[in-house]
Amino acid sequence: MNIGIGLLVLLAVLLLFIATRPAKFRIERSAQMSASSAAVFALLNDFHQWGKWSPWEKLDPAMKKTFSGAESGTGAEYAWTGNNKAGEGRMTMLDSKPHEQLSIKLQFLKPFPATNLTTFKLEPAPGGTTVHWIMEGQNGFAGKAFALFMNMDKMLGASFEEGLSNLSKAAQTSAS
Numbered sequence: 001m002n003i004g005i006g007l008l009v010l011l012a013v014l015l016l017f018i019a020t021r022p023a024k025f026r027i028e029r030s031a032q033m034s035a036s037s038a039a040v041f042a043l044l045n046d047f048h049q050w051g052k053w054s055p056w057e058k059l060d061p062a063m064k065k066t067f068s069g070a071e072s073g074t075g076a077e078y079a080w081t082g083n084n085k086a087g088e089g090r091m092t093m094l095d096s097k098p099h100e101q102l103s104i105k106l107q108f109l110k111p112f113p114a115t116n117l118t119t120f121k122l123e124p125a126p127g128g129t130t131v132h133w134i135m136e137g138q139n140g141f142a143g144k145a146f147a148l149f150m151n152m153d154k155m156l157g158a159s160f161e162e163g164l165s166n167l168s169k170a171a172q173t174s175a176s
Helices: 002-019 037-045 047-052 141-149 152-175
Strands: 024-033 064-069 076-081 088-097 101-110 114-125 128-138
Touching: 002 141, 024 152, 037 047, 037 101, 037 114, 037 128, 037 152, 047 076, 047 152, 128 152
Parallel strands: none
Antiparallel strands: 024 128, 064 076, 076 088, 088 101, 101 114, 114 128
């Protein structure tokens, strides 16, 4: 009986600890690119171009993609349905300021529902452009629990770094 009570107390403490974890999260990575802001912006502003640089495009070569809304910029939409690695989701371009910034509503539907704000900020830099890739959102209880065991900043940050490297190469190629 004492063991059962002890386990219940431990479970209650764990649940309380998870509940008190911060809900807000922010993941950001930056890279300087030897390409103009125009070349970089063109690849970001048009969802049709994301296959050239996005680290998630390669997760499922047979992924079903749907483009709707505006051709590019504000109002453009991109939805995907893929395997277990790619999942299912939708992106909507909320704001597009040429050569400066893009804001995207990122909705994951599968495997776990979530809605986040993704922002790309472009700044002039010597010999090119510095790009900041930022994702912000709120974790529910399950997300807070998951974050106890997985470092989301490290995990997603590595994908952001890969994407920024790919973006730099694609922008340099398109500018040539």
